[in-house]
Amino acid sequence: MTHHATRTLQELGYRLTPQRTMVWEVLRRTRGAHLSAEDVCAQVQADFPHVNLSTVYRTLELLVGLKLVRETCLGSDRRYYEVEEEVPHHHVVCGLCGKVEHLSDDSLQTTRHLLNHVLGFEMREATFFGVCRTCLSAVNEGEEEHHAHP
Amino acid sequence: MTHHATRTLQELGYRLTPQRTMVWEVLRRTRGAHLSAEDVCAQVQADFPHVNLSTVYRTLELLVGLKLVRETCLGSDRRYYEVEEEVPHHHVVCGLCGKVEHLSDDSLQTTRHLLNHVLGFEMREATFFGVCRTCLSAVNEGEEEHHAHP
DNA sequence: TCGTAACTGCAATATGTTTGCAGAAGCCAC
DNA sequence: GTGGCTTCTGCAAACATATTGCAGTTACGA
Numbered sequence: 001m002t003h004h005a006t007r008t009l010q011e012l013g014y015r016l017t018p019q020r021t022m023v024w025e026v027l028r029r030t031r032g033a034h035l036s037a038e039d040v041c042a043q044v045q046a047d048f049p050h051v052n053l054s055t056v057y058r059t060l061e062l063l064v065g066l067k068l069v070r071e072t073c074l075g076s077d078r079r080y081y082e083v084e085e086e087v088p089h090h091h092v093v094c095g096l097c098g099k100v101e102h103l104s105d106d107s108l109q110t111t112r113h114l115l116n117h118v119l120g121f122e123m124r125e126a127t128f129f130g131v132c133r134t135c136l137s138a139v140n141e142g143e144e145e146h147h148a149h150p
Numbered sequence: 151m152t153h154h155a156t157r158t159l160q161e162l163g164y165r166l167t168p169q170r171t172m173v174w175e176v177l178r179r180t181r182g183a184h185l186s187a188e189d190v191c192a193q194v195q196a197d198f199p200h201v202n203l204s205t206v207y208r209t210l211e212l213l214v215g216l217k218l219v220r221e222t223c224l225g226s227d228r229r230y231y232e233v234e235e236e237v238p239h240h241h242v243v244c245g246l247c248g249k250v251e252h253l254s255d256d257s258l259q260t261t262r263h264l265l266n267h268v269l270g271f272e273m274r275e276a277t278f279f280g281v282c283r284t285c286l287s288a289v290n291e292g293e294e295e296h297h298a299h300p
Numbered sequence: 301t302c303g304t305a306a307c308t309g310c311a312a313t314a315t316g317t318t319t320g321c322a323g324a325a326g327c328c329a330c
Numbered sequence: 331g332t333g334g335c336t337t338c339t340g341c342a343a344a345c346a347t348a349t350t351g352c353a354g355t356t357a358c359g360a
Contacts, residue, residue, distance in 0.1 A: 015326050015337060037317080052340045057317065071226075073279065078316060079226045092271055101269055111261050111278075119251055120283030121242055127277050128261075129223065133270030165306060165357050187348080202309045207348065228347065307356070314349070324339070330332085 005068050014062065019044070019051055023059040027069060027083050034072060034080040034091075034100055073127050074100055090125055094132035096139075101132070155218050164212070169194070169201055173209040177219060177233050184222060184230040184241075184250055223277055224250055240275055244282035246289075251282070 005024050009016055026043045027035065035043075041056040060081055063069035070084045074093050090108060092101040108126060115121040131139070155174050159166055176193045177185065185193075191206040210231055213219035220234045224243050240258060242251040258276060265271040281289070 013337095017326070017338065019339070050340080054318075054341080055339055058338085061318095073223060073226050073277065076221075076223050076226055076229045092265060092269060092273075094271075095274065101271070103265070103268070107264055107268070108261070111258070114257055115242060115253070115278060115280070118253070118257070119242060120286065121244075121251070121278070122281045122286055123242075123278050124245065124280040126279070127223070128265060128271070128273050129276070130265070130274040131272045136270065136272055163306095167307065167357070169308070188346095200309080204310080204349075205308055208308085211349095302360085304359100305357095307354105309354085310352090312350085312352105314347100316345100316347080318345070319343085321341090321343105322339105323341105324337105326335105326337075328333105328335090330334105 005063075008066055008068060012066070018048070019055050020059050020062070022048065022051070023056055024063065024068070027063075027081060031083060032102075034074060034082055036078050036080055038078075040081065072125070075129075088125060090127065092128045092130070092132075094135055095129055096131055096135040099132050099134070103128070155213075158216055158218060162216070168198070169205050170209050170212070172198065172201065173206055174213065174218070177213075177231060181233060182252075184224060184232055186228050186230055188228075190231065222275070225279075238275065240277065242278045242280070242282075244285055245279055246281055246285040249282050249284070253278070 006016060009020065014020075022044045023040055026040050030043075037053065037057050037060055040060065041051065041053045044051050044056065060069060060071075064071050064081070067084055069081050070088075072080050072082060072091060074080050074091060088105050090103040090105065092103055093099075094101075103126075108123070111126070112123045115123045156166060159170065164170075172194045173190055176190050180193075187203065187207050187210055190210065191201065191203045194201050194206065210219060210221075214221050214231070217234055219231050220238075222230050222232060222241060224230050224241055238255045240253040240255065242253055243249075244251075253276075258273070261276070262273045265273045
């Protein structure tokens with residue numbers, strides 16, 4: 001486990017167990033991905049098969065509470081986790097293929113100011129749902145074909 | 151049921167059952183709210199207690215498929231439904247009190263263009279997570295109190 | 301009014317997440 | 331190191347949300 005997370009856990013009086021270390025390591029080495037609790041558990045179990053899913057849930061809850069891990073909203077089906085980055089980013093989700101892309105926080109400065117100005121709202125993160133480039137071209141090709149053969 | 155939804159259902163060969171009518175009416179008269187399937191079911195059952203939750207789920211699925219109802223993502227806990235408006239809007243969710251506010255689609259034109267330009271992404275809807283005005287002032291008052299009595 | 305295909309209610313099931321509890325183990329004091 | 335105390339884990343059961351199979355009901359065109 002990286003110095004940072006280790007220190008945080010121990011300084012706050014939490015025990016440094018192998019399970020917690022492994023969950024953290026999985027998230028750290030998959031930086032940029034978005035893993036469900038079950039994904040994390042599967043990766044941990046690849047090395048230590050006896051580790052239990054409920055322990056993974058409890059560990060994720062702990063790490064989220066300590067702001068070491070971020071729980072992101074990519075849809076209503078389940079929860080996804082990733083390490084909390086110094087520079088936050090936002091998510092762009094394709095409703096057709098499910099692909100998730102990132103968007104830098106800088107890009108949303110004007111949107112942040114808008115929300116703050118209009119609603120007095122302090123934006124922490126944003127998720128955009130729509131159709132990605134790839135799926136858009138696929139749809140367009142389909143339309144063209146359809147027009148070609150009415 | 152309003153002419154529009156009625157026509158759509160019947161023209162497409164779906165049967166116009168009381169259950170479907172009631173689900174639609176509940177959503178229509180709570181315009182602006184965000185109801186879960188269970189919420190809808192409870193409101194329908196207030197008048198017709200025998201109506202089953204699974205029927206509500208099937209009806210919502212149908213109406214969403216016909217684009218008469220929109221399924222919105224306000225977090226990963228469950229799914230919420232509202233009537234599909236002519237002019238779409240976006241959602242602003244407070245992570246502390248859970249309040250949901252609306253944001254007009256117009257406000258996000260530049261954001262939409264940004265996503266299109268940077269990622270080739272066609273944005274359909276956006277959800278912003280953060281802290282609302284009310285909770286922000288509550289937090290600030292708490293801080294002030296804390297500073298006053300260290 | 302009748303017949304049929306579509307729809308509903310019910311119960312069972314699937315999937316994701318939480319919890320109670322007994323046993324295991326991290327960590328501090330010695 | 332060793333002991334002891336408290337936290338943590340594994341397991342199984344519970345819980346919440348959503349889906350499905352099936353038998354009986356019903357909308358609706360003929």
